[in-house]
Structure formats: C-alpha cells, structure tokens
Amino acid sequence: MFKQRKRLPDAERTLQTKVTKAATESQRIATDKIAWTKGKLEDLQRTGLKPRDWRIFPGHCAPVMLMEDGQRVVKPMRYQCGMAGKPASYDVKYPGTYNARRDNLEGFWKPCFSQTHGILLVEVFYENVSRAKFEGTLLETDERDESVVLEFRPSNGELMHVACSWSR
Structure with missing residues (x-):
C-alpha cells in the first residue's frame, strides 16, 4: 500500500506536466492496487462470511x-x-x-x-x-x-x- 501511495502522486505529477503512456499506466495500476489492498484490509476486519x-x-x-x-x-x-x-x-x-x-x-x-x-x-x-x-x-x-x-x-x-x- 505504501509503495502504491507513493507511486500514484508521482504519476499524477508527471501527468500534470506531460501525458505519457507510462505515467497513465502507472496511475491506473497504482489506483487499482490501492483499491485491491484496501478491500483485502477490510476483509480482515469483517466477521461475516461472503460467498x-x-x-x-x-x-x-x-x-x-x-x-x-x-x-x-x-x-x-x-x-x-x-x-x-x-x-x-x-x-x-x-x-x-x-x-x-x-x-x-x-x-x-x-x-x-x-x-x-x-x-x-x-x-x-x-x-x-x-x-x-x-x-x-x-x-x-x-x-x-x-x-x-x-x-x-x-x-x-x-x-x-x-x-x-x-x-x-
């Protein structure tokens, strides 16, 4: 999570100056990985079962x-x-x-x-x-x-x- 939270603003700073495929991809990946990790952390806190x-x-x-x-x-x-x-x-x-x-x-x-x-x-x-x-x-x-x-x-x-x- 820490690595992705650092990666995301780095990519966003790059995109403010110049839109590149690498920065756009880095932003997308960081956003997805942060959401995935948050979901996993939330799963650790819940007590009910899901399918x-x-x-x-x-x-x-x-x-x-x-x-x-x-x-x-x-x-x-x-x-x-x-x-x-x-x-x-x-x-x-x-x-x-x-x-x-x-x-x-x-x-x-x-x-x-x-x-x-x-x-x-x-x-x-x-x-x-x-x-x-x-x-x-x-x-x-x-x-x-x-x-x-x-x-x-x-x-x-x-x-x-x-x-x-x-x-x-």
Whole structure:
C-alpha cells in the first residue's frame, strides 16, 4: 500500500506536466492496487462470511480428505502442488502446475499419480480456459486471447468429489 501511495502522486505529477503512456499506466495500476489492498484490509476486519470466502484459488489452502495410517483424515493443503524435489521457484515459473489433467498424469504427475491421492469435496468447480480453445477458433496475429470461466455444478445439488494428487 505504501509503495502504491507513493507511486500514484508521482504519476499524477508527471501527468500534470506531460501525458505519457507510462505515467497513465502507472496511475491506473497504482489506483487499482490501492483499491485491491484496501478491500483485502477490510476483509480482515469483517466477521461475516461472503460467498467468495469459499472459493479456493491456486496458492491457497483447501481441506483435502486422504488416507493416513488406514484412517480417513482431513488436512489443509495448498492448492498448487509443489512437487517434491522441485525448487520453490517452480510454481512461479510454471504457474499452471496446480491442474493435473488426464493428458499429463503419466508425465509430470507420474511420481504422485496412483501414489498419493486425496479427495476435495466441493459444491461447484471453476476452471479458467482460453476463449479461443473453448470456442475452437484461431486468433489473428494481433488479437489477444482472453480467459473464460467455466462452472461445473452437479445437477442433483450434491457435493462433487474432485480427485487430487498431492506431494510431500
């Protein structure tokens, strides 16, 4: 917040003398980040729950049910599997590694697949996908792809059992 509160007036001073793309962008980013940070700080003060509190995002913890010593246990685990033996920077360098799809279970996920499984119980599951891939279209050279959020919700209103792999 401090960094952005310094950045914003610096950008505004620059814009008073000359409108530049860099200063305009810096002003926009600082304004957005200040608003985002204020929202997060307000969330820390509230006592009531909101629907977004139940969403699980990569890098955040979620309750996972697994077998341990022949017993079912629920443990909080980070949703974005940090594979054992990979450096901590791996998740940042390859941000999509939290999604173990069928097509890569015998590749990247082979050390965990059929070894360490868990179940995540959810009412709804969301997945971000490329709009171009979702629609089966090709992008023009200068076109930017956008993300589409797909929602998967059981029609019977019951919980979904989402299989997950985990690593020590």
